Amino acid sequence: MSAIIFKGEYCDGVSASAHTVDVAFADGSFIIQDARFPKSAPVHALKVSARLGRLPRTLTMPDGSQVVVPDSIMLSQQLQEGTSYLRKLEANTVYAVAGVILLVACAWAFYVMLLPWLSDTVARAISIEMEEKLSDGSLKDMDASNVWKSSALTDAQQRSIRQRLDAQLGSAAMKPVHLQFRDSAVFGANALALPGSNIVITDKLVEILNPDELAAVVAHELGHLHHRHNVRMLIRQIGLSGVLNLFMGFGGASDSIVGATQALGQAKYSREFETEADAYSMQLMRAAHMSPCLLASALLKLEKAMPAGPGSQATWFASHPTTQLRIYYVGGSCPSSTVSD
Amino acid sequence: MWEASVEGLQQSSMNLCMKGNRGYPICRTLGAICGPMRQLRHIFFARYQIHQSANMNASAFPDTTPIPLGTSPAIPENRAGPANHGVAKPVFHGSGGEYFKIWIVNLVLSVLTLGIYSAWAKVRAQQYFHSNTELAGSRFAYHGRPRSILIGRGLVAGLLLTAVALAQFSSPIAIGLFAGGIVLIPWLAAGSMRFRAAMVSWRGVRFSWNGSTGRVYLLTLKVVCLTVITLGIYYFAGHHRFKRLLIDNLYFGDTAFEATSTSASFFGPYWIFGLVTTFASKLIDVISKWQVESLGDNAATLAVSGLSIGVFYVSFKVLSAVLSKIVQNKTTLGNLHLQNTSTVSGLISLYAANALLIALTLGLYWPWASVREMEYRAANFEVLGDIGRLQASNTSAEVNAAIGQEAAGLFDFDVSF
Numbered sequence: 001m002s003a004i005i006f007k008g009e010y011c012d013g014v015s016a017s018a019h020t021v022d023v024a025f026a027d028g029s030f031i032i033q034d035a036r037f038p039k040s041a042p043v044h045a046l047k048v049s050a051r052l053g054r055l056p057r058t059l060t061m062p063d064g065s066q067v068v069v070p071d072s073i074m075l076s077q078q079l080q081e082g083t084s085y086l087r088k089l090e091a092n093t094v095y096a097v098a099g100v101i102l103l104v105a106c107a108w109a110f111y112v113m114l115l116p117w118l119s120d121t122v123a124r125a126i127s128i129e130m131e132e133k134l135s136d137g138s139l140k141d142m143d144a145s146n147v148w149k150s151s152a153l154t155d156a157q158q159r160s161i162r163q164r165l166d167a168q169l170g171s172a173a174m175k176p177v178h179l180q181f182r183d184s185a186v187f188g189a190n191a192l193a194l195p196g197s198n199i200v201i202t203d204k205l206v207e208i209l210n211p212d213e214l215a216a217v218v219a220h221e222l223g224h225l226h227h228r229h230n231v232r233m234l235i236r237q238i239g240l241s242g243v244l245n246l247f248m249g250f251g252g253a254s255d256s257i258v259g260a261t262q263a264l265g266q267a268k269y270s271r272e273f274e275t276e277a278d279a280y281s282m283q284l285m286r287a288a289h290m291s292p293c294l295l296a297s298a299l300l301k302l303e304k305a306m307p308a309g310p311g312s313q314a315t316w317f318a319s320h321p322t323t324q325l326r327i328y329y330v331g332g333s334c335p336s337s338t339v340s341d
Numbered sequence: 342m343w344e345a346s347v348e349g350l351q352q353s354s355m356n357l358c359m360k361g362n363r364g365y366p367i368c369r370t371l372g373a374i375c376g377p378m379r380q381l382r383h384i385f386f387a388r389y390q391i392h393q394s395a396n397m398n399a400s401a402f403p404d405t406t407p408i409p410l411g412t413s414p415a416i417p418e419n420r421a422g423p424a425n426h427g428v429a430k431p432v433f434h435g436s437g438g439e440y441f442k443i444w445i446v447n448l449v450l451s452v453l454t455l456g457i458y459s460a461w462a463k464v465r466a467q468q469y470f471h472s473n474t475e476l477a478g479s480r481f482a483y484h485g486r487p488r489s490i491l492i493g494r495g496l497v498a499g500l501l502l503t504a505v506a507l508a509q510f511s512s513p514i515a516i517g518l519f520a521g522g523i524v525l526i527p528w529l530a531a532g533s534m535r536f537r538a539a540m541v542s543w544r545g546v547r548f549s550w551n552g553s554t555g556r557v558y559l560l561t562l563k564v565v566c567l568t569v570i571t572l573g574i575y576y577f578a579g580h581h582r583f584k585r586l587l588i589d590n591l592y593f594g595d596t597a598f599e600a601t602s603t604s605a606s607f608f609g610p611y612w613i614f615g616l617v618t619t620f621a622s623k624l625i626d627v628i629s630k631w632q633v634e635s636l637g638d639n640a641a642t643l644a645v646s647g648l649s650i651g652v653f654y655v656s657f658k659v660l661s662a663v664l665s666k667i668v669q670n671k672t673t674l675g676n677l678h679l680q681n682t683s684t685v686s687g688l689i690s691l692y693a694a695n696a697l698l699i700a701l702t703l704g705l706y707w708p709w710a711s712v713r714e715m716e717y718r719a720a721n722f723e724v725l726g727d728i729g730r731l732q733a734s735n736t737s738a739e740v741n742a743a744i745g746q747e748a749a750g751l752f753d754f755d756v757s758f
Contacts, residue, residue, distance in 0.1 A: 011545035
């Protein structure tokens with residue numbers, strides 16, 4: 001019988017020299033047909049490199065020497081190997097296109113459904129007590145930084161604001177809340193919900209809003225606390241940064257790409273939370289027999305006080321929906337006199 | 342309004358450094374440790390594009406003849422040519438379209454198996470790039486085994502995830518874990534250098550890295566201390582010391598690589614890099630203010646952030662390539678001299694075009710970009726000397742543990758799917 005001859009490159013596995021040789025397969029054996037290296041081995045004893053692209057195949061003999069042979073169908077036949085599923089997948093453009101579509105779908109499902117669900121499940125497992133501990137830390141950190149200083153309001157003024165809010169929104173809703181007053185040039189007229197149960201109100205906010213509007217804004221912050229937005233966002237951040245780093249890499253240039261993508265991803269979650277908190281505020285205001293339109297007029301005043309504030313621009317990176325949009329949802333049916341107060 | 346509180350939280354956490362906030366002192370110190378480690382891979386990249394001369398002195402070494410394989414162009418056999426004056430250029434045979442299909446299958450299977458396949462994916466990608474690189478008729482080969490990579494990857498990912506999650510709560514356990522992780526970095530780096538070198542072969546002869554873990558610890562300690570004392574200025578020299586630590590202990594078979602580059606040679610590139618990125622970020626600040634005011638929409642935000650990321654990405658890649666070039670041009674292997682002929686303008690146009698196309702295709706251009714990068718590197722590399730005289734025997738033992746490689750990989754692009 002005549003054996004099929006292949007051209008190959010022989011290396012002895014010890015020295016860095018290569019030699020052109022003829023190799024053949026016969027009777028289940030692999031034979032090097034060269035007087036210098038008269039070697040043979042059973043085909044099943046060869047270690048054969050996997051097929052990948054158009055790469056040549058490396059056949060390693062039991063003694064560690066190797067022959068590199070260009071990939072071909074004939075070689076596969078001699079090695080008695082089938083085409084692996086992997087190989088079929090990798091060789092087909094249709095599968096590649098389907099793969100791209102599948103990846104986009106997976107990414108979207110992860111971002112819109114899986115990550116929110118997973119992180120909210122984890123967030124539920126974190127007790128309020130644990131959050132309280134966090135809250136102390138973050139409030140202390142913010143106090144230590146120069147974002148704000150202590151409030152100019154007297155203790156008596158602070159107490160009376162607290163009492164009025166308790167009366168307006170109901171002491172049940174307000175009971176767990178630690179109301180904190182601060183004077184901040186950075187935040188201007190603003191209120192913040194910190195993890196645990198801290199709501200920080202700036203002096204400027206008290207100054208420009210009337211007591212009823214202040215109640216509407218505090219109700220919005222109560223919404224953040226009620227829906228546990230702080231801890232939920234924190235876990236979403238961890239998840240998002242973990243997955244993005246996994247796909248885009250760590251360090252150097254990829255840090256900035258991950259950072260930008262993460263900012264984009266978080267902004268959408270943030271806007272959703274703001275809308276949720278607005279809805280909570282309206283609900284609480286109605287329950288307290290106050291007009292939800294107060295939130296709309298408060299938002300308008302804040303917008304006027306801070307023309308470049310968080311609600312001023314509708315970008316993908318914005319943390320808040322635009323004030324216009326929020327007012328549309330909150331006060332779409334409000335009398336214009338209330339809104340344009 | 343509330344998201345400011347999240348920022349407050351982050352300030353109290355150590356996670357800051359992972360988000361690119363490199364201004365903090367702790368991050369700068371970390372950068373001093375991690376940066377050089379990250380850079381080490383660039384030498385590895387360049388390393389396998391070396392050796393061998395196309396001009397064979399066949400009469401002196403009748404056994405050693407180059408053989409063109411597969412689709413590789415035949416390398417002329419210059420039997421009459423003088424010995425020791427040969428020039429071998431590596432050739433990269435991969436194609437973007439072919440790698441795209443492999444890359445997509447790798448990604449999809451990694452996602453569907455929740456990351457488990459990523460170890461197999463990594464091996465296939467490494468095999469694709471190594472075995473498509475040809476020097477003097479012979480291809481390089483990659484021998485990493487998926488299972489050992491998977492074990493290392495799982496261990497390190499688990500550790501990191503725990504540390505990051507705990508760091509959010511700034512507990513003493515988290516701080517302890519984090520400190521423990523930092524102490525482990527030199528050990529992981531040594532393991533990584535050992536693993537990466539041992540997984541690569543050419544003509545059946547393995548590379549190896551024979552440095553000691555103790556040396557890595559000593560050098561790390563020295564570089565960190567000097568960097569802190571000199572307020573960061575020593576960083577460039579430290580980087581060079583790490584590159585040399587790699588080269589000076591690198592072997593092909595039992596032939597040692599030797600380098601004569603000096604730390605001072607890294608000062609210029611780092612100085613220009615600092616100047617360019619500082620100037621660019623100032624310029625981008627100005628543009629962003631002007632653009633956001635005039636346009637104030639998604640396009641402006643995306644354009645400005647894209648520009649800043651692009652400038653940083655390109656400068657970073659060019660810096661890395663230039664530093665590698667400096668060391669390579671002073672490196673020898675036995676009787677062979679390495680020659681890197683890449684130019685700053687060539688590197689800028691390569692990386693800028695790649696970055697732009699990757700951005701415009703939302704990442705889909707990545708496989709083509711990788712192939713283009715390899716083609717450029719191959720085209721700008723030469724090995725001077727007579728490969729026939731290189732008698733490297735294979736003495737390197739296989740290294741099993743992928744743990745170190747994976748751990749160090751977490752600080753660069755390699756751990757990614």
